[in-house]
Amino acid sequence: MSEGKDTAGLARTIGLFALVVYGVGDMVGAGIYGTIGVAAGKMGNAVWLGFAVSMVAALLTGLTYASLASRYPKAAGAAFVTQRAYGWKFLSYVVGLAVACSGLTSMATGSRVFAATLQPMVGGLPVWVIFLGFIGALTWVNLRGIRECVWVNMVCTAIEVAGLLFIIAISARYFGGVNYLETPPDAGGLTVPLVMSGAVLTFYAFVGFEDLLNLSEEVKNPERTMPWGIILAVGCATVIYMLVSVAAISVVPYGSLANPAMGAPLAQITKVAAPWMPHQIFTGITLFAVANTALMNFIMGSRLIYGMAKQGLLPAVLGKVHPARKTPHVAIVLLAAIVAILAFVGNIKELASATSLLLLLVFGLMNAALIVLKLRPGEARGCFEVPLIVPILGGLVCLALIGSRLGTMQSEPQAPIIAAVMLAMISGLFFVMKPQAVKQSEG
Numbered sequence: 001m002s003e004g005k006d007t008a009g010l011a012r013t014i015g016l017f018a019l020v021v022y023g024v025g026d027m028v029g030a031g032i033y034g035t036i037g038v039a040a041g042k043m044g045n046a047v048w049l050g051f052a053v054s055m056v057a058a059l060l061t062g063l064t065y066a067s068l069a070s071r072y073p074k075a076a077g078a079a080f081v082t083q084r085a086y087g088w089k090f091l092s093y094v095v096g097l098a099v100a101c102s103g104l105t106s107m108a109t110g111s112r113v114f115a116a117t118l119q120p121m122v123g124g125l126p127v128w129v130i131f132l133g134f135i136g137a138l139t140w141v142n143l144r145g146i147r148e149c150v151w152v153n154m155v156c157t158a159i160e161v162a163g164l165l166f167i168i169a170i171s172a173r174y175f176g177g178v179n180y181l182e183t184p185p186d187a188g189g190l191t192v193p194l195v196m197s198g199a200v201l202t203f204y205a206f207v208g209f210e211d212l213l214n215l216s217e218e219v220k221n222p223e224r225t226m227p228w229g230i231i232l233a234v235g236c237a238t239v240i241y242m243l244v245s246v247a248a249i250s251v252v253p254y255g256s257l258a259n260p261a262m263g264a265p266l267a268q269i270t271k272v273a274a275p276w277m278p279h280q281i282f283t284g285i286t287l288f289a290v291a292n293t294a295l296m297n298f299i300m301g302s303r304l305i306y307g308m309a310k311q312g313l314l315p316a317v318l319g320k321v322h323p324a325r326k327t328p329h330v331a332i333v334l335l336a337a338i339v340a341i342l343a344f345v346g347n348i349k350e351l352a353s354a355t356s357l358l359l360l361l362v363f364g365l366m367n368a369a370l371i372v373l374k375l376r377p378g379e380a381r382g383c384f385e386v387p388l389i390v391p392i393l394g395g396l397v398c399l400a401l402i403g404s405r406l407g408t409m410q411s412e413p414q415a416p417i418i419a420a421v422m423l424a425m426i427s428g429l430f431f432v433m434k435p436q437a438v439k440q441s442e443g
Contacts, residue, residue: 371395
């Protein structure tokens with residue numbers, strides 16, 4: 001199965017098409033199904049503008065990641081770049097585990113959602129039986145190999161994207177029937193602050209492109225393939241999001257989209273535009289979307305832990321690769337156990353929200369890292385370089401989004417507090433583990 005020359009390393013089997021599909025599946029995921037309703041409630045018919053602005057914000061950091069990927073295609077991803085730029089082992093450790101935590105909490109949340117959605121369809125099995133079976137199935141696929149993971153990802157992505165394209169197709173005849181700049185009466189009109197607040201909500205729909213960096217050691221010709229994979233994935237997701245948002249507000253009043261009592265936003269659209277369609281269809285699509293997102297977070301987390309172990313930031317045993325399957329099997333099994341425990345905890349929504357905040361902080365550090373590396377004399381350039389203004393603007397956008405989130409601390413203090421506690425726990429773990437000297441020349 002291995003196509004790489006290094007028989008002790010990961011297998012390079014991913015080409016550009018598979019990488020783009022992986023990125024689109026990671027971003028589209030299940031996020032759009034809920035995000036669009038909340039954003040419509042805030043922005044009204046102008047919700048598409050929120051997606052447009054957040055796309056620009058995401059693309060700035062996406063271009064930074066594309067440039068970094070062409071320079072340092074390492075499985076350790078953000079942890080490797082942090083060490084390369086700042087030379088601070090503690091910061092590299094914190095960044096790496098913060099990114100890993102974002103994947104683990106997302107996967108645990110997805111496991112619970114999958115189990116709760118499937119339970120009524122399978123005769124009322126206990127939720128814990130279903131989510132343990134779900135985690136076990138994902139673990140088996142991940143252990144089998146990256147080729148198998150890519151095939152599962154392609155199937156799931158094709159199904160979830162087909163569902164969104166169906167929504168666009170049945171809504172096309174409604175296009176042009178509303179004022180696409182209309183905002184809620186209490187919004188005070190279409191203002192810059194309103195658009196920016198909407199962009200903060202919709203920005204998280206683009207989160208996922210950063211996971212591609214951790215696949216670098218399993219991509220063919222990564223220095224050239226990784227940058228284009230990231231850019232094309234963000235571009236494809238943008239087109240889908242814009243069309244779905246226009247479709248939604250063309251068919252259903254924005255007030256209804258924002259009202260959970262009226263049902264899921266996409267279900268409301270099909271009820272109006274395709275009343276003949278069984279509601280179970282989109283329930284099935286949701287299952288595929290949740291499974292896809294969980295699998296990709298699992299792959300990302302296991303490769304990140306593997307890469308950090310190869311760097312010397314985590315115990316060397318986590319850097320072991322299965323001789324036949326070419327997968328980081330020890331890291332995969334460890335993460336599966338952690339996710340199973342988190343899934344038993346139950347509602348970890350606030351924990352997932354906190355890790356999203358940490359992810360924004362990592363984005364800011366990655367933009368700053370590219371600035372440092374571009375200005376460092378003698379630092380090798382990559383195959384894909386961007387002007388210095390790109391990471392500067394990307395970093396400013398991340399700071400603005402973090403500031404916007406912290407601005408709601410009085411009414412919603414849980415996520416920032418949990419994020420601070422998580423940083424403190426990761427920091428404490430660093431001093432307990434006492435990682436060895438970090439290697440910069442190996443993945």
